[in-house]
Amino acid sequence: MSPTITTSSEANGNVSAATARAAASAAATFEASGPQPVTMAKALNTALADAMHADPSVLVFGEDVGLLGGVFRITDGLTKTFGEQRCFDTPLAESGIVGMAVGMAMNGMRPVVEMQFDAFAYPAFQQIVSHVAKMHNRTRGLVKLPMVIRVPYAGGIGGVEHHCDSSESYYAHTAGLKVFTPATVADAYRMLREAIDSDDPVMFMEPKKLYWSKDLVDLEDLRVQRSANAAAGTSSEGRAAVARPGTDATLIAYGPSVPTALAAAAAAAEEGRSLEVIDVRSIVPFDDETVCASVRKTGRAVVIAEAHGFASVSSEIVARVQERCFHYLAAPIRRVTGFDVPYPAPKLEHYYLPGVDRILDAVDDLQWEN
Amino acid sequence: MTISADHTAPDQAQRLPAEDAASEAVRKFGITVEDYMLPARHQIQMVDPEGRLKAEGEQGTEPGHEYPLPADEELLAAYEQLVVGRRVNDQNSALVRQGRMAVYPSSHGQEACQVAAALCLSAGDWLFPTYRDAVAVMARGVDPVETMTIFRGDWHSGYDPARHKVGIQCTPLTTQLLHGVGVAHAAKLRGEDTVVLAMCGDGATSEGDFHEALNFAAVFHLPVVFFVQNNKYAISVPLAHQSVAPSLAHKAVGYGMAGERVDGNDVVALLAVLDRAVKLAREGSGPLLVEAHTYRMQAHTNADDATRYRQDSEVAEWLAKDPISRMKTYLTGRGLLDDDGAARIAEKAEAVATQLRDGLGEDVPVDPQELFRHVFSVPTPQLKEQSAMLADELARDASSEESPK
Numbered sequence: 001m002s003p004t005i006t007t008s009s010e011a012n013g014n015v016s017a018a019t020a021r022a023a024a025s026a027a028a029t030f031e032a033s034g035p036q037p038v039t040m041a042k043a044l045n046t047a048l049a050d051a052m053h054a055d056p057s058v059l060v061f062g063e064d065v066g067l068l069g070g071v072f073r074i075t076d077g078l079t080k081t082f083g084e085q086r087c088f089d090t091p092l093a094e095s096g097i098v099g100m101a102v103g104m105a106m107n108g109m110r111p112v113v114e115m116q117f118d119a120f121a122y123p124a125f126q127q128i129v130s131h132v133a134k135m136h137n138r139t140r141g142l143v144k145l146p147m148v149i150r151v152p153y154a155g156g157i158g159g160v161e162h163h164c165d166s167s168e169s170y171y172a173h174t175a176g177l178k179v180f181t182p183a184t185v186a187d188a189y190r191m192l193r194e195a196i197d198s199d200d201p202v203m204f205m206e207p208k209k210l211y212w213s214k215d216l217v218d219l220e221d222l223r224v225q226r227s228a229n230a231a232a233g234t235s236s237e238g239r240a241a242v243a244r245p246g247t248d249a250t251l252i253a254y255g256p257s258v259p260t261a262l263a264a265a266a267a268a269a270e271e272g273r274s275l276e277v278i279d280v281r282s283i284v285p286f287d288d289e290t291v292c293a294s295v296r297k298t299g300r301a302v303v304i305a306e307a308h309g310f311a312s313v314s315s316e317i318v319a320r321v322q323e324r325c326f327h328y329l330a331a332p333i334r335r336v337t338g339f340d341v342p343y344p345a346p347k348l349e350h351y352y353l354p355g356v357d358r359i360l361d362a363v364d365d366l367q368w369e370n
Numbered sequence: 371m372t373i374s375a376d377h378t379a380p381d382q383a384q385r386l387p388a389e390d391a392a393s394e395a396v397r398k399f400g401i402t403v404e405d406y407m408l409p410a411r412h413q414i415q416m417v418d419p420e421g422r423l424k425a426e427g428e429q430g431t432e433p434g435h436e437y438p439l440p441a442d443e444e445l446l447a448a449y450e451q452l453v454v455g456r457r458v459n460d461q462n463s464a465l466v467r468q469g470r471m472a473v474y475p476s477s478h479g480q481e482a483c484q485v486a487a488a489l490c491l492s493a494g495d496w497l498f499p500t501y502r503d504a505v506a507v508m509a510r511g512v513d514p515v516e517t518m519t520i521f522r523g524d525w526h527s528g529y530d531p532a533r534h535k536v537g538i539q540c541t542p543l544t545t546q547l548l549h550g551v552g553v554a555h556a557a558k559l560r561g562e563d564t565v566v567l568a569m570c571g572d573g574a575t576s577e578g579d580f581h582e583a584l585n586f587a588a589v590f591h592l593p594v595v596f597f598v599q600n601n602k603y604a605i606s607v608p609l610a611h612q613s614v615a616p617s618l619a620h621k622a623v624g625y626g627m628a629g630e631r632v633d634g635n636d637v638v639a640l641l642a643v644l645d646r647a648v649k650l651a652r653e654g655s656g657p658l659l660v661e662a663h664t665y666r667m668q669a670h671t672n673a674d675d676a677t678r679y680r681q682d683s684e685v686a687e688w689l690a691k692d693p694i695s696r697m698k699t700y701l702t703g704r705g706l707l708d709d710d711g712a713a714r715i716a717e718k719a720e721a722v723a724t725q726l727r728d729g730l731g732e733d734v735p736v737d738p739q740e741l742f743r744h745v746f747s748v749p750t751p752q753l754k755e756q757s758a759m760l761a762d763e764l765a766r767d768a769s770s771e772e773s774p775k
């Protein structure tokens with residue numbers, strides 16, 4: 001007899017060995033108290049474990065996510081803790097992974113699936129665009145698909161072709177998908193929990209070059225915050241963040257470009273220029289309010305993104321800001337993006353990626369008076 | 371929801387449920403694994419086109435591929451649905467001609483497959499239909515007008531999939547098979563005994579999702595019956611251009627599941643084969659693949675001209691194999707159907723047709739604000755802006771109509 005997950009209205013009345021073990025292991029994660037150096041990978045891993053612990057309908061599957069813990073180790077230990085029923089490897093078939101997740105979400109589960117790399121999610125495009133994005137709308141909200149598709153994306157890791165695509169614009173262009181991308185360790189935890197909580201499908205874009213970035217973070221504190229937010233009905237979902245306050249110009253960035261924008265702002269500060277950095281966080285829905293408030297204040301803006309600039313999220317941001325802030329602008333909005341070329345081979349990627357110098361050049365171009 | 375058993379890391383040496391199911395079948399039927407998985411040498415046919423019950427030895431059955439005759443009540447219920455289904459198909463085609471429906475992919479000629487696909491399932495089971503399977507959706511109990519909403523054009527889907535346990539009629543070929551796999555997987559994880567029947571056409575078996583769905587169902591050992599209506603064409607393209615496999619049912623063995631071929635115009639054989647497939651799946655056999663040989667008597671949709679790619683003589687050949695007339699002859703011969711019974715069934719069919727004419731005959735008011743309401747659970751700020759813009763545009767239109775210049 002194979003083990004089964006059973007639904008029970010008195011969910012807490014029947015805590016099994018696996019659930020108890022999950023609790024013990026989750027608690028072990030927080031043995032150390034106070035802020036600790038934590039990687040983004042660990043924050044994501046903890047968010048998955050906490051979500052699985054909190055809700056037995058949360059399932060994790062994909063390629064190599066089981067025993068191995070994923071090629072980036074984001075699902076490390078989940079099979080061991082929660083069992084093969086709840087974190088498992090699938091056959092190698094991305095459309096199959098996403099299509100099966102759709103059916104599971106239709107039938108009471110909250111699947112969180114992993115695409116191994118950005119460019120390997122393309123076989124699932126039909127499922128994502130025609131079903132994941134549209135099911136709620138075509139059934140007038142009768143069918144909800146609370147599912148998360150995690151995509152390690154973008155470059156800067158010296159990866160060979162098909163391992164470094166910035167694919168966020170494809171998803172952002174598709175009505176019915178939320179598109180989140182964290183840039184900090186704390187946001188990685190917070191936003192993945194929000195994505196799993198969402199009753200709508202979320203494309204969760206993980207900047208793979210930031211997986212091993214570390215911040216001082218108190219994970220236990222993030223959990224407490226999350227519970228407090230849940231109790232108060234407040235959430236940062238869909239909100240951009242001011243990553244660094246400033247007064248002279250606004251750098252608008254997301255995901256992998258946020259640390260680059262912050263580095264540029266630090267360099268500019270040494271030259272006496274105060275740049276505000278906005279971390280978009282949620283591409284869909286887009287936080288016009290926070291972004292436009294900053295641009296109205298500074299009067300100048302540069303949008304930074306790794307993806308090709310043509311017909312992209314960065315073009316959308318420029319268009320939106322221009323439409324809403326035209327009379328506040330002292331100069332045309334500039335963009336620093338990847339060139340309109342296929343993602344380059346490892347030895348060429350540094351020419352392609354938006355870097356501090358290119359950002360500072362763009363800032364210099366913003367028609368300063370002196 | 372709790373986890374009711376302990377879990378260990380996967381043991382590479384442990385036997386997979388699929389292996390157990392295969393050896394169980396071998397033990398139960400006394401045949402080899404290959405003979406269990408490969409379809410019988412001939413399609414299963416119980417009632418011939420003239421409406422005669424075939425002798426047991428001539429039904430195409432073999433050891434391990436044996437099918438008892440369905441019960442009389444089931445056959446009568448199926449006949450009633452056949453008559454209703456035919457009437458619905460022809461009523462809808464008429465409504466398209468009158469401009470009352472945008473399009474209708476008729477299953478005229480395939481009604482036996484439609485009816486059997488719905489009747490073989492229990493209340494807790496799920497059906498995943500395609501654009502062509504409106505009659506199956508209705509036979510499952512969905513309201514006729516709600517079923518046709520997708521073709522009427524005022525919204526995409528008109529019924530609640532969860533209430534009826536029927537996926538929405540799916541157009542991107544074979545994508546729905548994976549949703550069926552997911553529904554079955556979720557049910558299995560909760561320990562429910564749900565069976566899923568997922569439908570597609572012959573041409574659709576070339577799609578990647580067909581392969582992925584069968585493979586996932588087999589690897590996760592899920593109770594899914596894949597039901598292929600082989601009506602010989604994918605719009606204009608004959609099956610020979612899709613596949614040179616001995617039959618579509620033969621594809622099953624490549625996934626490690628059992629396949630069977632059945633006369634898709636013989637509702638008796640269809641019920642026998644599908645009932646058994648559903649029963650086996652529920653008992654833990656894993657997925658099965660059933661291919662039904664049938665024919666699309668009309669064009670692909672009203673927009674298609676079938677004379678461009680097929681001969682009238684071929685259509686005439688299939689007219690003689692009609693699923694409804696053969697069933698009527700058979701049931702009448704058995705004394706299960708008389709003139710009164712036939713009249714009562716015809717009346718029911720007419721009542722459904724009237725319901726369709728009434729429901730589709732009037733213009734349904736559409737609400738432009740609905741465009742924005744269901745994209746997400748809660749509309750984004752951007753959608754709220756756009757909905758206000760459209761509301762304003764409409765208000766201005768309305769006021770300029772009121773105040774003459």
Ligand SMILES: Cc1ncc(C[n+]2csc(CCOP(=O)(O)OP(=O)(O)O)c2C)c(N)n1
Pocket residue numbers: 502541542543570571572573574575601603604605666670
């Ligand atoms: C992915 C995809 N490609 C193409 C189409 C266009 N299309 C609609 S029906 C059809 C033919 C399908 O034939 P078959 O699977 O045999 O089903 P039938 O229409 O005969 O019932 C095609 C090509 C589609 N709906 N989806």
Ligand SMILES: [Mg+2]
Pocket residue numbers: 571572573599600601602603604605
């Ligand atoms: Mg066909």
